[in-house]
Amino acid sequence: MGAVRTAVIGVGQTRHVSARHDVSMAGLVREAAVEALEDAGMGFDDIDAVVVGKAPDTFEGVIMPELYLADALGAVGKPLLRVHTAGSVGGSTAIVAAKLVMAGIHKRVLTVSFEKQSESNATWGLSVQMPFSAPLVAGAGGYFAPLIRAYIARSGAPEYIGHLVSVKDRLAALRNPRAQLHLPDIDLKTVQESLLLWAPLRLLDVCPSSDGAMAMVIGAEDVADAAPNPAAWIHGTAMRSEPTMFAGRDQVNPQAGKDCAADVYQQAGITNPREDFDCAEVYVPFSWYEPMWLENLGFCAEGDGWKLTEAGATAPDGDIPWNPSGGVLSSNPIGASGMIRFGEAAQQVRERAGDYQVALKTGKALGHAYGGGSQFFSMWVVGRDKPA
Amino acid sequence: MATTEPLIEHHVLEYPGGYTRSLGTALSRYLTGLRAGRIVGVRTVDGRVMVPPTEYDPETGADLDEYVEVGPAGVVEAWTWVAEPVAGKHHLTKPFAFALVRPDGADIPMVHVVDVASPDDMSVGMRVMPRWAPERVGYVTDLNAWVPEGDAADGSAGGGVDRQGAGGGVDHQAEPVTGITVPIRLEYEINAGRASSKYLRGMAEGKLIGQKAVGSDAVYLPPRGSDPTTGAPTEIEVEVSQIGTVTTFCITNIAGLSESAPEVPYIAAQILLDGANTPYLGLVQGIAVDDCRMGLRVKAVWDENLRPDARCLKWFEPNGEPDAAYDTYREYA
Amino acid sequence: MRDVAVISFAQETADKDRERNEVEFIIPVVQEAVRASGLARHDIGFTISGSCDYLSGGPFTFVQGLDAAGAWPPVKESHVEMDAAWALYEAWVAIQAGEVDSALIYGFGKSSLTDVHQVFNLQNDPYTVAPLWPSTVSLAALQASALLAGSDVTERDLAEVAARSRRDSLDNPYAIVGEDVDADTLLARPLTYAPLRDADVAPVTDGSAAIVIAADDLARELCERPAWIRGIDHRIDAPHIGTRDLTTCVSARRAGEEAGALQGGFDIAELHAQFSHDELILRDVLGLDGATINPSGGALGANPLMASGLIRIGEVARRISAGDAGRGLAHATQGACLQQNLVCVMEGE
16 A cells, blocks of 8 residues: 555445436536535545546547546646546546555545446447457347356356345345436346346346446545545555456456455455455446355355355345445446445445445445456455554 | 458448437537527636536636627637548538637637638638528537628528527527437448458368467467467467367347347357367357257358358357366366 | 656557557567566566557457456556556556556557547537547647747748658658658648648557556666656646637646656657647747757657657657666647647656
């Protein structure tokens, strides 16, 4: 970790919906940014630098949209960085912003991520067919569903495990007014009867497509000490990447995810994640990724992830709630989704998560994001108390 | 065709129908104004009038909401000549100027076009008037072009005959403009690259040619030109078998995901070809979807018209061998 | 602040390369920069790239790029959708945060696959400017027009910059346009994009670059004469060019100020001037009197987008490490009319 203790002192996000017809892209990001600034007791003038993240520019048809957004984000005359690391980008962006403070370069950094997927559509945006490439025949779900099948074969998990996650996260979302999907009547049966898209994945096992933005203000220790609202102290940050495909690659339980977790746990003094965290906000765009990431992130032994899910351990009232906000399964503005995980983890340790607040014991939470072919990972640990 | 000729393919990047952009307050005011033949700006924090308007100050990001009508006449502050307009992009079809035009009453100029016959007709400081499009829809080209002040005598300069409903500063025409559709069609000439060219030329002979790096046993298929673990160039060509094992798969029930997709339901699989160390993502046909399984042995099925194109490997189908044991492909699944 | 230095640099450029794809431009520069650094690939602490999906015509260009750089065992890695000079900035931050002691930075792009000047119109306001399709050259020409009208700069001044750049490019094997030419000859050529001529506009270039940076004793151990980064900063201006005074560049000056450039004393400067007038504006705001400007020929000799800014840093570092310069300034830019600017000040021991 860097020399400067660093904390999240402001969090803001939009309501996530399938199409925000009432705002421009600038209007969308400003909603999140202004809310985060107000939470931090600041205005744009107080900010030293801005870090923007989002997924591919083809989604909105704007090259490097942060250039056009510079004035909307109050970045004129300041440093402005643009991060893009596929699905993990929201998390990576928050980490880049945090490092600017940890390194002692800036005191107050605004970080913003967004996607306005209704400008085009995600299926098109994610599957542009390039010349000379093998035909893309099955979309994003068609990439991940075979990996889920491989996980099921490995672990011997019953087929309904994924559906349990789909129900759990959607019920959790009912307590989160910002979540896109509010499905009060969802139960195992409705998931099992929903359209089979990419067997074994059904419609309700899959994340939605959203317009939304997330923002945070990250401050140095002296700034955080003076902030009007509680801080979420950053106890560790880590990023890891591995190639898309190489001989012997474990695509189901990728080494980069394990290494990233080990690194961030070591920084934050986490030895038993299931006990040491009060909750985790983890990037689960397809339901089965909960048990898969439970194993990858060391919350249990390999092969046992589904047992935690089945036992209800990851439910809001379980011993280790995962995605009490409703998670990616309930809202997915792709470029912002990772930062939403990081920000929701921060809100929990700040005890500002409203109706989906979990009980704090250790006062620590994990934020996680991944992207590409399960190959890009970013994680942070935030805590109620200052790091040692 | 000489085998060294680069493989190049035309590629179009275009979201069908165009991007659908919602506008928000300031842009809605601006484009609703243009539709009515009026130019609307906004007052910035330091008191300047800026056009087009934004909801936020260009220097500080503070909220702005004092809208001001400007023009209609204006002055050219900078210009450049476009000798060859691009069809499908520029809305004017004959040569024109791009210019920074500052409407009277505004302090900050806007980027727009000036329609004159020749660059000799352009100068910094020249007076211009808007020429409105005959049919206006709430788009930036409703202001069709700025034209020299003297040329606007046809009456269109003041909004003229096209400015129906704009009297009294109130737009009586329909609802405000809240969204626009922006067509963006980009064309590329993509070249395959060295590694892919070799691979695709192999396909034209019905062969699957992978590559490996010096000092590595791993065979990559399709090859990308480097070993992704080390970045070392892969230059040793290795032909791999057309027979392989389905390591994992899914059954797709969504129609129309791509041009190449067959009728639903269909099987998309990872196939580990004998002699390769990376799975090939392909289709499996010739078997009922419910009968597909991990470990299934399959062979490549080619198009009759072999050519240097990944699509000529159409799909894989069962070859009748007994299923591979899980342990033989476990590390790939 | 930790002392951080550029310890190796490699580049590749080509004029409309039809043989190699974008990713194949990365392989040789990464191999060479890593080799020259003296570090093994897996001993480099951090990996980061800069690229743009719209050069290749589809999303996630950087993903295949990482495969070309090599990433096993898993690497600490990031990517900016910016010129790789900003990737170097992020790597420098990671070192300052104490997380790593070294980093590999690479940038790549093939600008020749499309009409890049038209395509980069999509950087502009998507509602009021982009639908008019001003090319990057048209917007630059508006800035040149404003500069000629609002300052004592003349068309001859532009031609002098273009002529010197073309002459200097003759000595640079990576430049794709080089010509023994003087200003009078250029002034006699047509005003292709009034008030600009072809020679005032950077050529469309394919290419890549890679740099390895290292901190403190590691840099000293690996490199006989490291190019120490004494200051690095970047700033951005408002997007609507009408809101800016186009005869100057506030963000470049501010970045120079923050990077410690304004005290001067430079032997050389490599400016990412993609148009002749860019150099005049940048020289003015950065105070480069006495410095040799763009000895490589600059971006007017070769301008592989996404790598070109990083190449400016590499060109300065290379000369410092070779002992040909003691103090140098590198500059990178992106966005319409010098919207966003980065300044990196480097010195020998």
